[in-house]
Amino acid sequence: MRNPFKREKPAPGGRRQRLGVVQRAERLTPEMVRVVFGGEDLADFTVEHADSYVKLIFPLEGVAYDEPFDVAAIRDSRPRTEWPVQRTYTIRSVADGEVTIDFVVHGDEGFAGPWAAGAQPGDTLWIMGPGGAYSPSPEAPWHLLVGDASALPAISASLEHVPAGKVAVAVVEVHGPAEELPLASPGDLRLHWVHRGEPDPEGLVEFLRGLDLPAGAPHAFLHGEADTVRAVRRFARTDLGVPRELLSASGYWRRGRTEEGWREEKRDWNAATESDDATAGV
Known part of the structure; x- marks a missing residue:
């Protein structure tokens, strides 16, 4: 080509x-x-x-x-x-x-x-x-990075910028063990692979709730399938108390949509996430 x-x-x-x-x-x-x-x-x-x-x-x-x-x-x-x-x-x-x-x-x-x-x-x-807009903040108490295979390159690159000594919790959804890649970070990396054939927004939130997470609000990087990102974003804002200035959340794609179709819907998705914040009072 x-x-x-x-x-x-x-x-x-x-x-x-x-x-x-x-x-x-x-x-x-x-x-x-x-x-x-x-x-x-x-x-x-x-x-x-x-x-x-x-x-x-x-x-x-x-x-x-x-x-x-x-x-x-x-x-x-x-x-x-x-x-x-x-x-x-x-x-x-x-x-x-x-x-x-x-x-x-x-x-x-x-x-x-x-x-x-x-x-x-x-x-x-x-x-x-x-x-681009995101780099791990050296002032944040810890870092949370959540995504699927589409976000794996961004998560991999971001982990390499986590400061030494800072905890970085990475949760990555892939189809199975064959899709796992070696990831490294100067920080204290706590890596969790989740194997799923299809996105399961609430299932991923329950997985996150089951983790022993550090105290304090992390700098959160949440990217991947749009409905999953929205669900994890709600968890980060309400359960973990992540403020807007420590939040990077974006849907890279949406199940059942072409990229062009998802691009046309993304403004509505952004408005829906704003509504989530208003409903939760955060």
Whole structure:
């Protein structure tokens, strides 16, 4: 899947559109593929946050785009049916001019997963970003990180930023033992894998209630399937007393929705979480 387009001009808004060149790819688990990008466009690429992410741009097959390839110009001049597909992915790491991204792969489902499964050195992909907002606070008494396979790259990267001596409780839902990855942290890592075939929001909350958690309100990073995140967010706000300034919670996806469908619903989801806070009086 080689990209025939020439180098681009900077995108508006300060987030450059860059051409990433695949350096290598490996399958970490049956459902996780790691792709390492490099190339001159990424030589000065840096990130500020533990949860930094990029937008990956997939041109549609059969659609001829003008050169230089410019996402903003395409959206301004072409019908929506011809817009490239955009997918959001956490940056696993940045080092020596290389950007590493881990992809969840479910067979031939979607755009990004199948692309990653077939990625070869020399393949190219347009990258926009980075964005991000969360890094573990050194002042927090402890850290709670909860998510599923889609959040595993962000949890992995975030754990590496937990200060030494701070407790980090990580709870990760995956399908089974084959999907587990080695995780490490300078902090006191207490890692719990939960094996489930499908999201179970209330089941995960009950699992969290059964843990022997440290005292005090943690800095909480809660990401993954939207309904599960909402349930865990309620638990964090009401049971653990996590204040807004120590809360990072976002639905990466929603069961039964495409990414485009979930994007259209996300504003309502955000409003619903606000309503949860008002109902609970927090």
